[in-house]
Amino acid sequence: TKTKAEPKSSGVINGGARIVVDGDDEVLSPTDLSEMLAEGTKDSHDKAENCQFVKDFLRGRIKRELFKRGTAALYFVYAAMEEEIEKNEDHPHIAPIYFPAELHRREALARDLEYFYGEDWESQISLSAGTKPYVDRIHGVGQRDPVLLVAHSYTRYMGDLSGGQILKKVAQRALKLPSTGEGLNFYQFEGIHSQKGFKQLYRSRMNELELDAETKERIVGESNRAFSFNMMVFTELEEIGKTIKEEVQDAGLGHSHAEIMEGG
Ligand code: HEM
Numbered sequence: 020t021k022t023k024a025e026p027k028s029s030g031v032i033n034g035g036a037r038i039v040v041d042g043d044d045e046v047l048s049p050t051d052l053s054e055m056l057a058e059g060t061k062d063s064h065d066k067a068e069n070c071q072f073v074k075d076f077l078r079g080r081i082k083r084e085l086f087k088r089g090t091a092a093l094y095f096v097y098a099a100m101e102e103e104i105e106k107n108e109d110h111p112h113i114a115p116i117y118f119p120a121e122l123h124r125r126e127a128l129a130r131d132l133e134y135f136y137g138e139d140w141e142s143q144i145s146l147s148a149g150t151k152p153y154v155d156r157i158h159g160v161g162q163r164d165p166v167l168l169v170a171h172s173y174t175r176y177m178g179d180l181s182g183g184q185i186l187k188k189v190a191q192r193a194l195k196l197p198s199t200g201e202g203l204n205f206y207q208f209e210g211i212h213s214q215k216g217f218k219q220l221y222r223s224r225m226n227e228l229e230l231d232a233e234t235k236e237r238i239v240g241e242s243n244r245a246f247s248f249n250m251m252v253f254t255e256l257e258e259i260g261k262t263i264k265e266e267v268q269d270a271g272l273g274h275s276h277a278e279i280m281e282g283g
Contacts, residue, residue: 052235053222056173059239063246072253072260076186079193082265085256086194087135091144092252093205094128099154100171101125103161112166115224120210121217122176127204134202149255153248160241166234169225170241174249177221179206180214 047054067073075081101123107113132140146154160167187206196202211217230238 051226053225055235055239060242063243070253072257079189081193083194084263085260090131092150095146095150095154097124099157107165110165112228130204131202149251167241170238171245174242174245180218
């Protein structure tokens with residue numbers, strides 16, 4: 020259900036290049052990185068939205084234990100991503116998209132993990148087999164090909180800014196988390212007032228990066244890889260979920276489809 024707004028007016032001719040003006044008078048061209056990414060990851064996005072774990076989550080069918088493990092997986096991913104971004108903060112391809120105060124999630128995830136696991140949360144979590152290839156890839160590109168960190172940032176942060184509020188509500192309801200937002204700091208971007216406005220700023224910063232066509236294509240390719248790594252994490256969680264006996268409730272429905280915990 021990714022609904023990319025259709026351009027309100029299009030086909031403005033400018034030196035042979037077709038330029039589209041979207042609903043907010045943003046001028047976009049198909050060779051802009053933001054457009055190449057949106058177009059070039061559509062199929063990956065469809066697949067991600069339609070995998071079992073994500074579908075269950077959206078229906079409010081999420082077990083607390085799995086949510087905790089998912090939060091831990093995200094912690095390892097964002098810790099790696101933000102470590103590599105910080106190392107490369109002065110790199111000309113990273114500096115324009117460096118927004119630690121607005122975007123970075125490591126601290127928020129740490130607070131969520133402390134809520135779920137307690138003070139000694141760090142000793143209770145570990146990097147899972149399904150998450151390790153993702154984390155290794157992030158460190159690899161950070162060290163050898165930092166321009167590809169643009170793809171990793173885009174894939175996670177733009178996604179979080181797009182679907183995050185829905186996911187927060189679903190989780191809050193399904194897991195009966197407090198309305199204070201405890202356990203859900205990951206979804207709350209305190210430094211961003213308008214998600215839509217920030218996404219536009221982020222897109223324009225990506226589009227101002229000085230990149231040749233081949234590098235832009237490599238970034239789109241890396242974003243598709245990032246989507247695949249996310250799917251591996253989801254698939255692993257789904258498999259673990261099958262082995263956990265825990266009550267699940269359909270959020271919002273008056274009756275429960277729960278599997279009842281054996282022996283109470
Ligand atoms: C954008 C929904 C899962 C990455 C969006 C948008 C929506 C959406 C509504 C906004 C599109 C727009 O602004 O025009 C969802 C739903 C998901 C989901 C319902 C299922 C829970 C994911 C996952 C990822 C992801 C798993 C990757 C880890 C992105 C990215 C964008 C996006 C990168 C920005 C696209 C762009 O404008 O370039 N998503 N999404 N999404 N989503 Fe998702």
